[in-house]
Amino acid sequence: MGGYPLCIGLETMVTPNFAKAANVRNDARALSSLQQLPTRSCHCYNYQMNHILHAGRFLLGNPHQTTWHKCCSSLAKMMQAVYVDMPGGPESLLLRNIPRPQPRNGQVLIKVHATALNRADLLQRRGLYPPPPGESDIIGLEVAGTVDTLGLGVKSSWKPDDRVMALLCGGGYAEYVAVPEELLMPVPPNLTFCQAAAVPEAWLTAFQLLVLVAQVKEGEVVLVHAGASGVGTAAVQLVRLFGAVPIITAGSPEKLKMAEELGAAAGFNYKEESFAQGVCDFTGGKGANIILDCIGGRNWEQNVSCLATDGRWVLYGTLGGRTVEGDLFGRLLSKRGHLLSSLLRSRNLQYKADLVKAFSHRVLPYFSGQAASLRPVIDSTFTLGDIAEAHRHMEANKNTGKIVINVIPQNQETH
Numbered sequence: 001m002g003g004y005p006l007c008i009g010l011e012t013m014v015t016p017n018f019a020k021a022a023n024v025r026n027d028a029r030a031l032s033s034l035q036q037l038p039t040r041s042c043h044c045y046n047y048q049m050n051h052i053l054h055a056g057r058f059l060l061g062n063p064h065q066t067t068w069h070k071c072c073s074s075l076a077k078m079m080q081a082v083y084v085d086m087p088g089g090p091e092s093l094l095l096r097n098i099p100r101p102q103p104r105n106g107q108v109l110i111k112v113h114a115t116a117l118n119r120a121d122l123l124q125r126r127g128l129y130p131p132p133p134g135e136s137d138i139i140g141l142e143v144a145g146t147v148d149t150l151g152l153g154v155k156s157s158w159k160p161d162d163r164v165m166a167l168l169c170g171g172g173y174a175e176y177v178a179v180p181e182e183l184l185m186p187v188p189p190n191l192t193f194c195q196a197a198a199v200p201e202a203w204l205t206a207f208q209l210l211v212l213v214a215q216v217k218e219g220e221v222v223l224v225h226a227g228a229s230g231v232g233t234a235a236v237q238l239v240r241l242f243g244a245v246p247i248i249t250a251g252s253p254e255k256l257k258m259a260e261e262l263g264a265a266a267g268f269n270y271k272e273e274s275f276a277q278g279v280c281d282f283t284g285g286k287g288a289n290i291i292l293d294c295i296g297g298r299n300w301e302q303n304v305s306c307l308a309t310d311g312r313w314v315l316y317g318t319l320g321g322r323t324v325e326g327d328l329f330g331r332l333l334s335k336r337g338h339l340l341s342s343l344l345r346s347r348n349l350q351y352k353a354d355l356v357k358a359f360s361h362r363v364l365p366y367f368s369g370q371a372a373s374l375r376p377v378i379d380s381t382f383t384l385g386d387i388a389e390a391h392r393h394m395e396a397n398k399n400t401g402k403i404v405i406n407v408i409p410q411n412q413e414t415h
Contacts, residue, residue, distance in 0.1 A: 081138050081174035082387050087127030090388035090395070093139075101136070101171070101178040103151030108158055108181050113145040114197035115172040117394050117403040118230065119294075119317065120345065124170075125391065131170040132346055140172020141345065144187055144196035145407075148176065156181050163187040167200040167352060169345060173387065175407055182353035185360050188368035191376070198376035198402035199367075202230035205316070205344050206238050207359050209292055213342045214312045218243035220289035223279055223306065225299065226319075227264060228255035230402040233377040235292055236262045241366060241374065244290075247282060249275045255400050262377070276302035287311060287335075297321030304331045315341040377401030383409070 079100045084092050103109040121139045123129035131137055144165040147158050158164065164184045171177040187196040210216045222239045226232045227248025239246035240263040247266040248259045256267035266282045268275035279288050287308035293299065298320030307313055313332075332339060344352070366374045379399040382390040383406055390403050 079175035080384060082140075082384060083138065084125055087125065090125070090391040092125065093388045093391065095384055095387070098174075100176045103149055103178040105151055105153040106155075106181055107151040107178045108147055108154060108164075108184060109149040109151070109176055109178050110143060110145045110164060110166060110184075111148040112143045112172070112175055112177055113193035113406070113408045115140045115143045115405045115407060116197045116201070116230070117390055117405070118142070118201050119319065119394070122391060122395060135169035136171035136177070138171045138174055140170060140174070140177075141168050142166065142197060142200035142202075143168060143172045143177055143179075144193045144199075151178070154181050156184070158184065163193070163196075165196040165200050167204055167344075167356060173384065173405070180349055180353075182349065183356055185356060185364060188364065190368045190372065193408075194381060194404050194406060195376050195378065197404050198230065198378055201344075202402060203234040203238075203363070203376070204355055204359055206231050206234040206292075207363060208344060208355055209314050209316060209342060210235065210238055210242065210290075211358070211362075212355070213340050214290045214292075214314050216242050216244050216290060220244045221279075221283055221286075221308070222246050222290040222292065223275075223288040224248045224264075224292045225295050226250065227259040227267065228400045229294070230377075231292075231294065231316075233259065233262055233401050236264050237374050238363070239263075241363070247279065247288070251397065258377070258400050274302065276306040279306035283308070290314065292316070294318075295320035297324050300324050300328055301326065301331075304328070304335065304337065307332075307335050307337050310336050310338070312338045312340055315339065316343065379403055381406050383407075 077100045078097045080095055081098050083094050083096050083098075085094060086092055101109065118141050120129050120141060124131070124139050142165070144163075147160050147162040147164055149160070150158065158181065163186065165187050166177075166179045166185065167183045168177060168179060185200070187193070191199075210222070216222060216239065222235070222244050224232050224235045224239070224246055225248075227236060227246075228250045232248065232250075236246045236248060236259055246264050247268075248256070248264045249268050249270045250256050250259060251269065251271050253269065256269060259267055266278065268278040287306050289308050289311050291303055291307060291311070291313045293303060293313060293315050294317030296315060296318035303313055347355075363374070366372065377400070379401040380390075380393065381404045387405060390405060393399060394403055
């Protein structure tokens with residue numbers, strides 16, 4: 001090809017002989033020849049033609065310095081990502097080709113092998129949970145993959161092709177994502193990328209709620225709502241790891257059984273019975289020392305009823321509504337109860353970096369080696385092209401554990 005770049009989608013290529021003829025400035029014949037070229041759909045081609053016709057000349061020069069080359073080079077660094085043009089249902093999720101992100105100072109570009117769904121993704125898709133200012137508006141809060149490129153100023157020892165998983169503010173539903181180096185963790189050697197993608201958001205959330213917010217102590221009883229969810233399955237295992245006693249609520253016998261297999265000491269089907277009565281019976285009337293609550297309004301009366309004196313009620317979601325009617329404050333005061341709340345996505349980088357460091361030190365070793373006692377629970381896997389169906393699956397509350405999106409099919413993984 002004589003060193004001339006090929007524009008993807010351009011059927012008529014610039015040959016050396018044509019380029020030589022066209023290299024004469026203000027050459028009317030060259031301009032006439034260019035005007036006879038058939039119209040193409042490639043935006044690189046159209047951009048170059050508009051530039052040529054406007055200037056009245058064709059400046060080829062060094063092909064590695066032309067706008068043509070820069071435009072075509074950028075095409076070689078495109079990626080697929082899921083976008084939401086208009087907030088709405090799962091049908092609003094669109095797969096598009098967009099430019100890859102470039103790692104800024106202190107960031108690492110990850111080639112994404114897998115990402116995972118979170119309830120926050122559904123809210124963002126509907127326009128109810130926008131990303132923090134300055135962050136990617138692509139949905140996705142966690143990924144697993146390999147290091148592609150190190151940005152300037154990266155101080156850690158990461159190198160290309162290292163297996164990593166990362167907590168994100170956004171950008172996970174894509175083939176590449178740029179992440180601050182402080183938010184990266186190594187993938188435990190016995191975990192696949194699919195399994196690793198189910199760790200960062202759910203497990204860091206559960207760890208934060210238990211350790212930093214509730215300050216769980218050995219022997220305490222911890223009630224985990226939605227015990228078969230991603231955060232729930234992580235919380236049950238972490239409560240056991242910290243020497244406390246996990247009990248859960250869930251909406252089906254199958255979910256209760258799975259949580260008990262993970263270590264839950266008791267489970268209550270909130271659709272069929274009063275979980276407050278179940279908790280009181282299990283604890284001999286003392287109640288739960290800690291409640292991890294992603295439901296909110298619908299459960300407040302039962303939560304207060306089964307909260308132990310001086311107990312900690314930790315609110316991190318409002319799937320059951322945001323409004324409360326009744327004597328919440330009076331009843332909470334009677335228990336000397338602590339009502340705490342927390343979100344992870346809106347925390348600053350230093351907080352998240354400290355959280356990742358603490359989790360990596362205290363918990364990550366238990367995913368592998370002889371000490372392995374923790375495992376991410378995978379409900380189902382989809383592809384980026386099936387992202388709408390994955391959202392429908394979560395919205396129907398069908399999942400037990402995490403829903404994972406394999407960005408690179410597992411049979412094509414090289415690590």
